[in-house]
Amino acid sequence: MPQPEPCYIHRQGEAVRAMTRGLREGDSVADATTFGGVRQRGRIIGILVATLALVAGLIAIPQQSSIAANGSDFDPGFIIADDLFYDGAAMSAGQVQSFLNARVPQCRAGYVCLKAYSQDTASRAGEAGRCGGYAGAPGESAATIIAKVGAACGVSQKVLLVLLEKEQSLVTDDWPTSRQYRSATGYGCPDTADCDAAYYGFFNQVWMAALQFKRYQANPGGWRHIAGRTVNVLFHPNAACGSGPVYIMNAATAGLYNYTPYQPNAAALANLYGTGDGCSSYGNRNFWRIYTDWFGPTKIGPQYFIEKTYRDYGAEAGVLGPAVTDIRSFTANGGGAVRGYQNGAIAWSAPRGAFAIMVAIRATYGAWGGVEGWIGWPASGANSISAHGGGTVQAFQFAAIASSQTGTWPIPNANRTALAAVGGIDGEFGWPMGENVCDAQSRCIQAFQGGSVYGRTGAAFGLPASIRAVFETNGGRTGAFGEPTSNPNRIEANGGGRAQGFEKGAIVESPAGTFAVTGGIRTAFNAAGGIGGVPGWPVAAAACDAGGACSQRFQHGSAFSSSDGAAWFIDERLAGEYAALRATLGKPTSGTNAIAANGGGIVQGYEGGAIAWSSTGGAHAITGVLRTQYNALGGIAGQPGWPTGSATCAAGVCTQRFAGGLMVSSAQRGSLVISQATDRYLAAGGPTGSLGWPTTGGIRFEASGGGFVQAFEQGAIAASASGAYVVSGGVRAFYNERGGITGPLGWPASEMTCDSAGTCSQQFQNGRIVWSPIGGGRVE
Structure with a gap:
């Protein structure tokens, strides 16, 4: 025949200590509620709140020592975990006894508390899929009964203790009545009638309650509340109080609702240790609250x-x-x-x-x-x-x-870290294009829409498409760079861009383009301050010759390296001249030095010379014997001053323009500077021309308005306000006989002209000299 339902007690399910001794015997338990912090037993129907208040005032109400549970943590869909509810080995008989002893240290005189309760028990046959058999024995303690029933049915002894408390307050009551033992778990006590006498008795109640919960578990579809379903669960026996949908998550929760088919409303949860409102029920709330207070969280x-x-x-x-x-x-x-x-x-x-x-x-x-x-x-x-x-x-x-x-692909954590560092999927890299592919050396690569992530031994770095292209063009991880050692880093200096480091170099990207910086060039680049220092961003790729010597241009100069591993950086103002004459100049022997003399500029020395730069003359190398004699003449601070042109050499004779004039130099004859007469001297063929080698420096004369004269092997050049003119041959000799510059003729005013017969003439400030091989000279 159908199994009787347990006592629903308006499906509130906890009968507790009676409000007065007069209500204890023969009372038909219709509700369990809490009032003023102490759980009371009595019927809801016909018992007014005013009566409850009056009775509560007559009773000494012990205070809660602590409140462990919080109503906001109650989940109507998951009252307790199955692992906790159906743990038949949760407590031994000794542990149960110790627990009961702790709950009621001293029972009232004349009463038998649960810790001291015992009875003869009958053997029970098992029920397949529900409970195993129970071997009865005389004088079994309540603790033994609870432990044995829990073990036989696979229902936690903790659950049975909580059930006894929430139904009849038996665990904490220090003056329990026979009625409380008679209907200890509320089994066979329907809402509409008194409890069925066939299920009276403490052992009978504990056994049938455990068996009933196992029946719920074994036949979930045979009851109204089913795990894995959304069910409208009432708030109260009064249908007018309504219901709410509850997704019942597990068998234990379904069983509790089948045993006591009401859920607490907000008012009941708001006053977890007291009463709510007229539509509040407390059975399942109190089960959860008591279990939590006694044994800890139910959601495990x-x-x-x-x-x-x-x-x-x-x-x-x-x-x-x-x-x-x-x-x-x-x-x-x-x-x-x-x-x-x-x-x-x-x-x-x-x-x-x-x-x-x-x-x-x-x-x-x-x-x-x-x-x-x-x-x-x-x-x-x-x-x-x-x-x-x-x-x-x-x-x-x-x-x-x-x-x-693009597909669905795993991104290993190391790749995720690298991807996040470069902006994630939202950034330029976008979505993966394939899986992470690794070789036998655990070198991995994963392609994304806007780049690739390269990884090895747990570390990975993202290469944007532009940097990846340069990396792969240079042989990738087996080429000039090796493995990446950083993600690209944004750098704002010198116009901004980003740089990415590798084992053997770096790739940098700026508005000028994306370029590699490797080897000795990288060393020199870093030594000079890198992107944030003097060099700035690269503006061209490195160029190397067959011998392994390399150079690379940057915003503010060029870096150079040699095949022997040496490397250096040259200031942008010197770099072009150095690149053109690198074979002659060799390696730097000094830093770049600023010199303020003669308008200022910079100079750097090298193994084979120096380069001097000024804002007016530009950058020019000074090398060889010319450099030696230039320094002997005072160099930048002396008569020559800053170079304004490059040196030209022929037959051991070199010339080079300086701010102070044209310097003529040879190892055999030394050097002189042709100052005001430079252009005229060069027009005459320079040291290999008609005038030959200079024999004096420029000499200042103040006569006739002033000017300079410089003598040469085959003549002289006189420069004044009238111009710079060569005076040579018989005209020069006759001119000098007449006093030259300081004489009456003054400064030359035209070039000398000669006819086929050798007769020459030249205009001066104050006359013309005509000279012939036969007649000699005369003034006209």
Whole structure:
């Protein structure tokens, strides 16, 4: 025949200490409630709140020593975990006895508290799939009965203790009545009638309650409240109080609702240790509260978190659809649990939590071994990202899985870190284009829309497409660079750009382009201050000759390296001249020195000479014997001053323009500076021309308006306001006989002209000299 229902007590389910001794005997328990902090027993129907208040005032009410539970933590869909509820080995008889002793240290005189209660028990046959058999014995203590029933039925002794407390306050009552023992668990006590005498007795009550909970578990579809379903659960026996939908997450919660089919309303939860309002019920609230206060949290293990996540996704009516597997435990990757659904799965692990895995991400996850594979347990739900065409990303223990129009691919954690450092999927890299591919040396690469991530031995770095192109053009990780050692870093100096480091060099990108900086050039570049220092950003790729000597131009100069490993940086004002004459000049022997003399500029010395730069003359090398004699003449601070042109040499004779004039030099004859007569001297052929080698420096004369004269082997040049003119041959001799510059003729005013007969003439300030080989000279 059908099993009798347990005592619903208006389905509030906890009968506790009577309000007065006069109500204790023969009282038909119709409700269990709390009033003024102490749980009271009595019927709701016909008992007015005023009466309760009056009676409460007559009773000494012990205060709660502490409040462990909080009403905001109550979850109507998950009152207690199955692992806790159905743990038949939760407590031994000795542990139960110790627990009871602690609850009531001293029983009132004349009463038998639960800690001291005993009775003869009858043997009970087991019920397949529910409870095993029970071997009766004379004089068994309540603790023994609770322990043995729990073990036989696989129901936690803690649960049975809480049930006894919430139904009849037997655990904490220091003056219990026979009625409390008679209907200890409320079994066989329907709402509409008194308790069924067939189920009277402490042992009978404990046994039948445990068996009933196992019946609920074994035949879940045979009862109104079913795990894995959303059920409208009443708030109170009065239907006018309404109901609320509850997704019942597990068998234990379903069993508690089948035993006591009401959920607490907000008022009952707001006053967790007291009463709510006229529509409040307390049975399942008090079960949860008492268990929490006595034994700790009821939400343990994966079940709660998986089912809560499922509920958050809409439960059986949501996107995941109905469950298709039970919750299964796995030990891989630290352990956890998984439940499969029609359209996905939910996986839980500690400390990450429970997350749904769906659609393409689930397929890829499964293809890589799921929770037992290298990707591990989920660490977040799927997140939508709209950038670069849109898609979804989900984080896992050792990777993320990204799904977009480019495909669905795992991104290992090292790659995720590198990707995040360069802006993530929202940044220029975008979505992965394929899986992470590794070679036998564990060197890995994963392509993205806007670049690639290169990894090795747990570290990975992102190379944007522009930098990747230069990297691969130079042989990639087996070429000139080796492995990347950083992600690209933004640098604002010198106009801004970004740089990325490698084992053997760097690749830098600025508005001027993307260029490699490697080897000795990199050494010199860094020594000079790098991007933020004198060099600035590269503006061209490095160029190397067959001998291994290299150079590279930067914003503010050029770096050079030689085949022997030496390297140096040359200021931009000197770099062009140095590049042209590098073979002659060799390596620097000094830094760049600023000199203020004669208008100022900079000079740098080299093995084979020097380069001097001024704002008016530019940069020019000074080398060889010319440099030696230039220095002997005072150099920059002396008569020559700053160079204004490059040296030219022929037949051992060199000339070079300076601010102070043209310097003529040879190892045999020394050097002189042709100052005001420079252009005229060069027009005459210079040292190999008609005038020959200079024999004096420029000499100043103040006569006839002033000017300079410089003598040469075959003549002289006189420069005045009238111009610079050569005076040579017989005209020069006759001119000098007449006093020359200081004589009456004054300064020359034209070039000398000669005819085929050798007769020459030249105009001077104050006359013309005509000279012939036969007649000699005359003044006209």
